[in-house]
Amino acid sequence: MTERASVRRAFSRAAARYSELAGLQREVGDRLIDVLPSSARATRVLDLGCGTGFASPGLRARFPQALLCPADFSQPMLALHRPVQGNARVCADAHALPFAGRAFDLIFSSLMLQWCDLPRVLAECARVLTADGWLCFSTVLQGSLREIDAAFSGIDGHRHVVDFPAASALHSMLEMEGFSIEWAECATRVEYFAHAAELLQSNRGIGASRVPAGGRPSMLGRAALAEVCRRLELGRTAQGVPLSYELAWVVARPVPGARG
Numbered sequence: 001m002t003e004r005a006s007v008r009r010a011f012s013r014a015a016a017r018y019s020e021l022a023g024l025q026r027e028v029g030d031r032l033i034d035v036l037p038s039s040a041r042a043t044r045v046l047d048l049g050c051g052t053g054f055a056s057p058g059l060r061a062r063f064p065q066a067l068l069c070p071a072d073f074s075q076p077m078l079a080l081h082r083p084v085q086g087n088a089r090v091c092a093d094a095h096a097l098p099f100a101g102r103a104f105d106l107i108f109s110s111l112m113l114q115w116c117d118l119p120r121v122l123a124e125c126a127r128v129l130t131a132d133g134w135l136c137f138s139t140v141l142q143g144s145l146r147e148i149d150a151a152f153s154g155i156d157g158h159r160h161v162v163d164f165p166a167a168s169a170l171h172s173m174l175e176m177e178g179f180s181i182e183w184a185e186c187a188t189r190v191e192y193f194a195h196a197a198e199l200l201q202s203n204r205g206i207g208a209s210r211v212p213a214g215g216r217p218s219m220l221g222r223a224a225l226a227e228v229c230r231r232l233e234l235g236r237t238a239q240g241v242p243l244s245y246e247l248a249w250v251v252a253r254p255v256p257g258a259r260g
Contacts, residue, residue: 004095007115007207008073011051014207015076019052021205024191024245026054029110032138032249033058035183040134042066042106048094048125048137049073049112053081059108069104071097094121099128109137114164122177131254135179141186141246142166148203148243151196151231155224167248174250178258183251192240196232199241 011018033055043066047055050070059068071092072078078089092098094109094116107125125135145161152160165173167186174181193199220228232241 004093011207012074012076014205015052015074015080017205018077018207019054019080021202022051022054024189025051025111025206027189028138028247028249029054030058032108032110032136033062035185035249035251036062036106036108036136037134037182037251040106042104042134044104044106045069046071046099046104046107046128048107048109049115050081050089051077055108055110056081056087063106066105094124097124097128101127102130102133103128104133105130106134106136109135111138111140113137114140114162118165118170118173119177122173122179126178126254126258129254131256133254135252135254136250137252138247138249139170140164141170141248143246144244145203146244147232147235147241148200151228155220155228164246170248170250174252178255179252180255181250181252185249187247189245189247191243191245192237193243194240196229196241199232199243200229203243 014021042063045059045063045066045068047059047068047070050056050072051074053070056068056070059066067088069088069090070078070081071090071094072081073091073093075091078091081087081089083089090098094112107129109125113121129135140162142164144164149161171181191199191202193202235242
């Protein structure tokens with residue numbers, strides 16, 4: 001199984017409980033809708049990595065006359081996407097979008113890019129976006145899930161957290177693919193859990209525990225898992241066991257003449 005296929009399988013398995021567990025993902029997506037540029041007059045909107053459809057009602061309200069195209073590479077996620085008038089749901093991989101060039105005026109993507117080869121996906125976004133279009137996305141930055149990273153340190157030789165980019169690296173990749181940043185915001189969000197096992201289960205439950213490169217191919221043994229939980233519990237506060245996210249919301253546009 002390829003790394004990309006393993007990520008797809010993880011999210012497909014998580015589809016049934018995703019809406020129940022993905023509170024932070026919903027919050028981040030709502031914030032991205034709030035910061036969509038007021039000057040954008042999109043008639044064709046791509047919701048890239050739409051999942052079970054958190055953003056569709058907000059996008060429909062913001063662009064009531066637009067063709068709204070939710071797309072995700074997980075068929076089970078799309079199956080749970082509630083239809084909204086004007087939607088044309090598409091099962092598609094962001095690495096190779098099945099759309100003609102300059103097909104969309106605005107691309108919306110919330111908490112999907114971190115699971116991808118970012119330069120490759122940005123190049124695809126540049127290809128299918130109109131010359132005066134908008135790329136609006138949220139993503140996860142370096143330092144996210146640091147509690148999990150620390151708890152697994154030395155347990156085995158595998159990665160247990162994605163190698164998220166630094167904000168400066170994200171900026172550079174956007175520039176290399178012909179985008180200029182019109183607006184950006186970074187913030188830390190912390191979720192709290194009643195116990196360490198709940199934290200790990202929540203991370204698995206939304207499909208986020210699968211590490212595309214260098215991840216462990218099998219389950220941990222009981223003793224190793226107990227040690228991970230013990231380490232996570234050391235960070236407990238009055239609010240519970242924390243799990244931190246470093247987040248970015250970005251509004252970008254193609255640089256005139258940067259791409260043919």
